[in-house]
Amino acid sequence: MQRTEIDGVPVLWEPGPEPLRATLTFGVGARDETFRTIGVTHLVEHLAMGALPRVHYDVNASVDMTVTEFTVCARPEQVTEFLERVCRVLGALPVDRLGKEAGVLAAEGGHYTDPTVEGLLHERFGGRGPGLAVYVGPGYDRLTAEHVLAHAARFFVSGNAVLQLTGPPPPGLTLPLPPGPLIEHEWHEPRTQSGPTVVGAAVPGVGVSLLGRRDPAWAAAMTILAERLEQSARHDHGLSYQVSGEGLQLGGERALLAVTLDAREGQEAAVAGIVWAEVQRLAASGPTAEELSLTYEEIKELHADPRYVPVELAHAAEALLLGIPHHPRHERLARLAEVTPAVVRETVSEALPTAQLVVPYEVDVHLPGVGEGGCARVREDPPGRVFKPPFLAQLLAREARAIRLILMDDGVALRDPDGDVHVVRWPEVVAVERDGAELTVFGANGCQVPIDPDLIAGTDKVVAAVERAVPAALRYERSALTSSG
Ligand SMILES: [Zn+2]
Incomplete structure (x- = not known):
């Protein structure tokens, strides 16, 4: 290069x-x-x-x-x-x-x-x-x-x-861009967790992510995991069609590694079960020597293909722009040759507590040793002024009785019908959306608090507090282009 x-x-x-x-x-x-x-x-x-x-x-x-x-x-x-x-x-x-x-x-x-x-x-x-x-x-x-x-x-x-x-620069090539420096990117820290989690989310398929590294052991681990999932979920059980891998740079040699699968309708929980079983199997027993050497041969073949040149150039460009090291493909392949099944096993095993799975909403999934994921909700109400649904609504809907909106000195919280409390503190507000008389407060912790006058009595005081506390630059009217949330 x-x-x-x-x-x-x-x-x-x-x-x-x-x-x-x-x-x-x-x-x-x-x-x-x-x-x-x-x-x-x-x-x-x-x-x-x-x-x-x-x-x-x-x-x-x-x-x-x-x-x-x-x-x-x-x-x-x-x-x-x-x-x-x-x-x-x-x-x-x-x-x-x-x-x-x-x-x-x-x-x-x-x-x-x-x-x-x-x-x-x-x-x-x-x-x-x-x-x-x-x-x-x-x-x-x-x-x-x-x-x-x-x-x-x-x-x-x-x-x-x-x-x-993919060739020498053509004669006369100019790149008349406005001048400006290389951006130093902010590396966002992943949320802390005490062990593997699963959560229902607005996703079409099933996925798992792990905190890993940009190294050949991880390349082998994720390739073999994807191949095993394709074998199991697609060929053996006929539950999925597409298995994909994805990586996101997290700075230095750190990376987030993910595998996603589609699932036949109604089979999402079964697919999630297969995913978790295969991640655990790789962490417990590692790959076979044959799987590893097959992976090596595949990657070697890929690197030798002239169509790989733009892919390698893209890797190098991304590294340069993100300020992370680039390891040329000959170096990556040489290091992959040194990777043993035991190294892959240890690599995945160490990362197992960082596993996070997602399934589509409403899928009922229980996996052994896997906790509940989702936003940073709590069970205790924070201190503050409490607003409740109007009396009539409480009589009509059992769900409404549990709902509480709490205006704190330093933020706002909502107790939902399940008893989960979503707290957003003012410095953590990332946006406030207004839709008619309703506001939604979005937090950096992934929580959102709706302030809906149709649901809660006396919200005008909460609305006024939000508008005092949150800078105007973070507030906006709901888009006229989107028909639903
Ligand atoms: Zn929440």
Whole structure:
């Protein structure tokens, strides 16, 4: 892999298959957004691509949890043309088209990653950073030109970009981006837990995540886990079709590793049972020597494929943008050759207490040795002024009797009909949504407290307290583009 620099942008290149493929990657993704600006990276990408003249060669753009990419696969002079245009438009975004693009994006919906992975990330990080991807958020129509321009000015700059090329840079290539430094990303700490957990969430499938490392033992462990799950859930039991693996960088050599599966309707609990059994089996007995050598051969084959060149370039670009070490593929393969079944067993076994599983809501699942996950709820009411449902509602609905809204000196709490208490303290508020007379307070701990005058009597005092305590920049009117939560 060669490294050079053009107009302040690091350029990584390695000969790969024709035609020339160029990817301009920025160190910004969903994890860099706040609750108030959910979707702003996607909006920047759409405004930029929408402003470019239509071309007949292959171009694309995408945003994921950590990076935003603009890709062109074409003749060298076309690559040069596209990249120069992208760079220029990122410095002068047509924010007058904001309203139109907001409608397009709302209709498109879209996720930053697999929705089951988004559920796993929310379970791990709550209401900030990578945990935000599950939320609808304020909606694209609540993002202003100021939000978009501030985001672009901070992240879409020469120092926070890397160009990847599958051949030498074409002559005359320029990258006229606004100048700016490499962003030092905030690494969000995962929530603490005392052992493995499972929770029902707004996810379509079943998933498990573990806190691991960017090393060959983990690469082998997750490959073998996915293969065993495919064998068991798909081939032996016919309960799933698709098994996918995913990783998220957590800084340095740390990483979150996840496997997700779809499940036939009504079979989610059975699939979760298989997932947990296979994770435990790998932690207890490790892989067989044959599984490990098969994994080695597969990865060796993959690395030797010329189509792997863009994948390796993307790894190197991500490492550069996130400020984490890049281990070239020959080094990764050499280290994988040293990994033994015992090492894989110890690796997974040590991480077992960090396991978190998600299943779709309403799935009744009990797994041996696995606690209940979910938001940071408690059982005790905090001290404060208590608001209850109106007397008539209490008579009509048994559920309503248990509900309490509590206004504390430093926050607000809700006791739900199950007796769980969700507490959000003012400094932890990430957003307040207003929908008519109802407010919803969202907390960084993953809790949310609805303040609904139809449900609770006398909420105007609570509403006034929220509006005094929470900065206006965190409050917004519910999107006109979303029909339901
Ligand atoms: Zn909660």
